[in-house]
Amino acid sequence: ANELRWMNRALDSRLSLNDMVARRVRGEPLQYILGTPSLQILLSLPAHYTSGTQPFGPLNLLVRPPVLIPRPETEHWVLRLADSFLPTATVPVSLLDLGTGSGCIPLLLCHLWPPGTVNAHGVDISPHALRLAQDNAELCGIPSRLGLTKNPQNTFTTSSANFLAKDFKDAALSAYPRFDIITSNPPYIPWKEFLELPPSVIDFEDPRALFGGPSGLEFYHAISRLISHKDILNPGAIVALEVGHDQASAVQALMHDTGCFLRTEIWLDPWGKQRTVIARM
Numbered sequence: 001a002n003e004l005r006w007m008n009r010a011l012d013s014r015l016s017l018n019d020m021v022a023r024r025v026r027g028e029p030l031q032y033i034l035g036t037p038s039l040q041i042l043l044s045l046p047a048h049y050t051s052g053t054q055p056f057g058p059l060n061l062l063v064r065p066p067v068l069i070p071r072p073e074t075e076h077w078v079l080r081l082a083d084s085f086l087p088t089a090t091v092p093v094s095l096l097d098l099g100t101g102s103g104c105i106p107l108l109l110c111h112l113w114p115p116g117t118v119n120a121h122g123v124d125i126s127p128h129a130l131r132l133a134q135d136n137a138e139l140c141g142i143p144s145r146l147g148l149t150k151n152p153q154n155t156f157t158t159s160s161a162n163f164l165a166k167d168f169k170d171a172a173l174s175a176y177p178r179f180d181i182i183t184s185n186p187p188y189i190p191w192k193e194f195l196e197l198p199p200s201v202i203d204f205e206d207p208r209a210l211f212g213g214p215s216g217l218e219f220y221h222a223i224s225r226l227i228s229h230k231d232i233l234n235p236g237a238i239v240a241l242e243v244g245h246d247q248a249s250a251v252q253a254l255m256h257d258t259g260c261f262l263r264t265e266i267w268l269d270p271w272g273k274q275r276t277v278i279a280r281m
């Protein structure tokens, strides 16, 4: 009986291997294909990890369609942010990540900074993203729940990452407490660049994770409204925003015009492109 079961598995895997090659040829990202349930059974992985994975700093995060696969450009600036800002046990930080997707940004910061020094909230409009972010928090051993914690600091002895279903362009964000750090890799592709996207992106990743309106800047306008009208930053706060290859000056000007920051700077990605706008109070 065991041998029969093994042969069935081998046959299944051959069929699914053909299927997987066909999917890759159609452009599906490898990370999504490697999450195929039959392959996961073959590799004897726990059932609820029917996901591929993507390295992000020292973490290996789960990825599932249609949630955006974390990119190396994002990993690069989050590692730099982790190095340039160190919370301490006496000064823990509250962090808000807008458009959190897989949860990669808050989870990497919770992992890298000392235990108990971060209370993070990740916001996303996509239920698929929120479920994945919670699974990733569990995988990384970071306490997590859905919803906003009333007292964002000192709730846990370890850092925590909570995830919220919200439209961050919505005015209801005024219900938030104040934050020390706001991070975001928002949708920033302008509509006109639709045709330039490879099939692996446009056919498989959530369009809501990609497009930022006609100019690509819609979400940065929403973030600057949030910052200037809703009073959600603590004194000394930092805002870190990933931007498209030609958007850094426009986003820097938007942050400057909020009147909230003493200085702004632009960080380059590993390929020398202006990739992140940093604004400091």
Ligand SMILES: C[S@@+](CC[C@H](N)C(=O)[O-])C[C@H]1O[C@@H](n2cnc3c(N)ncnc32)[C@H](O)[C@@H]1O
Pocket: 068, 069, 070, 071, 074, 098, 099, 100, 101, 102, 103, 104, 105, 123, 124, 125, 126, 129, 166, 167, 168, 169, 184, 185, 186, 187, 188, 206, 208, 209, 210
């Ligand atoms: C470019 S992805 C970034 C995901 C993740 N932070 C990363 O770096 O891999 C943008 C995310 O914003 C979310 N999003 C889009 N519109 C939103 C909205 N109005 N409110 C909240 N989240 C939104 C998408 O679902 C997507 O997960």
